[in-house]
Amino acid sequence: MLVTKQPLFRKFWYPVIPLSELSEQPQAFELLGEPLVLWLDREGKPAAVRDRCCHRSAKLSLGKVVEGNICCPYHGWTFNSSGICVCVPQNKHNSISPSYKVPAYRCVEKYGYVWVCLDEPLINIPDIPEAEDSEYRLIPEFYERWNCAGLRVMENELDMAHPTFVHTTTFGSEEHPIPDVMEFQETEWELYYHSVLGVENPQQQQQNLNLEETKTLRTIDGTWFVPFTVKLRIAYPNGKVHIIVNTMTPINDSASQMVQFCLRNDTEAEVKSSEVIAFDRAVTLEDKRILESTDYDVPLDVSQEQHMITDKPGIIIRRKIAALLKKYGEVEQTRIRFL
Incomplete structure (x- = not known):
């Protein structure tokens, strides 16, 4: 059984990184073959989106967090925790296209770790x-x-x-x-x-x-x-x-x-x-x-x-x-x- 070939496993929660590792900069993680970038939003809550900018596919994890959003290191496009682009520096005076977005994933803290679910979860995080x-x-x-x-x-x-x-x-x-x-x-x-x-x-x-x-x-x-x-x-x-x-x-x-x-x-x-x-x-x-x-x-x-x-x-x-x-x-x- 190869886990990446079975969509079922995307429906469960997994701890992907200690919350403490997000205190200073975004971090990359691969979950079921899916590249993720994780960071803390403005409220200090963990966020996770696909680690690929929708503009030219640069890794967002190489960027930085700006006012709780993840900023791409290539051209500065900035995305919120829902994966929606909220800033295009080269296009400040025009509205941002709704197509400017990256996939976002469910992300919560539990037991000191950041847990991510890639799809609609079948069950909750294990209760300890x-x-x-x-x-x-x-x-x-x-x-x-x-x-x-x-x-x-x-x-x-x-x-x-x-x-x-x-x-x-x-x-x-x-x-x-x-x-x-x-x-x-x-x-x-x-x-x-x-x-x-x-x-x-x-x-x-x-x-x-x-x-x-x-x-x-x-x-x-x-x-x-x-x-x-x-x-x-x-x-x-x-x-x-x-x-x-x-x-x-x-x-x-x-x-x-x-x-x-x-x-x-x-x-x-x-x-x-x-x-x-x-x-x-x-x-x-x-x-x-x-x-x-x-x-x-x-x-x-x-x-x-x-x-x-x-x-x-x-x-x-x-x-x-x-x-x-x-x-x-x-x-x-x-x-x-x-x-």
């Missing part, structure tokens, strides 16, 4: 209640390009068979190649996954979680939000909770922007954010090394790859995406077989 809960602190972690399909990462996040072999220096346990518990519940737009997995706790993780045990059980309650966001709520026996929210924003068919933040029910005084990020950094790099070696053209027809019992979350995800493609009349029609 803990982000509004004073008992939790939000820690921005990673914002970086991964050369792999977002679907591969979503499956990986709910795959409890890989830690033994991939996370050998962070938390994987040779004694627990599969979880003790796997339970699933589906809704129209989500998959809820509950599991219990035995893990190792290296010294850094013991400090981060105020644990003395080198071996513990992780209780994991995961939520996959269609199409490329996952929330992992990881609970430990001492009451500590570490929540990871990861969105793989599709840049193009072969690359995704990994946007990850975490939420924890502790304080900076107890555990420094830098230490939390350092451990999660080690975990993500172990995943990245493997996932960037996988094929980005992920088959939705499960008969095209082999499977085992712990692959069930991924199979459900593929089935749900295939059903959405069929429901919304997209190009690719896909057969799904269950094990």
Whole structure:
């Protein structure tokens, strides 16, 4: 499945850039193969339009923000957040043609990131209640390009068979190649996954979680939000909770922007954010090394790859995406077989 060939994926919200990166100048981003320019308007709200001036196709992202509008670096044509040209310096005394415009996209701020939807959205931005809960602190972690399909990462996040072999220096346990518990519940737009997995706790993780045990059980309650966001709520026996929210924003068919933040029910005084990020950094790099070696053209027809019992979350995800493609009349029609 190639994401840019499926118009369905244009109907979802994706985080494309931290809001803080728009404070000084416009920024470019590629979303599903669509070149975007993002900036802050006069009210400080994010805006997104196609990164091509309608005059001579120069990149607007090379320009500057003037009174909350984006100004083209080539001839100074200026566009507002709706993509309408509001100034042509060479034509000050005449009205501006209504054809002088560029495509504009829905654009909002949430969780400290700018989210964009290229088409009429089917659902809202994923709801993360803990982000509004004073008992939790939000820690921005990673914002970086991964050369792999977002679907591969979503499956990986709910795959409890890989830690033994991939996370050998962070938390994987040779004694627990599969979880003790796997339970699933589906809704129209989500998959809820509950599991219990035995893990190792290296010294850094013991400090981060105020644990003395080198071996513990992780209780994991995961939520996959269609199409490329996952929330992992990881609970430990001492009451500590570490929540990871990861969105793989599709840049193009072969690359995704990994946007990850975490939420924890502790304080900076107890555990420094830098230490939390350092451990999660080690975990993500172990995943990245493997996932960037996988094929980005992920088959939705499960008969095209082999499977085992712990692959069930991924199979459900593929089935749900295939059903959405069929429901919304997209190009690719896909057969799904269950094990």
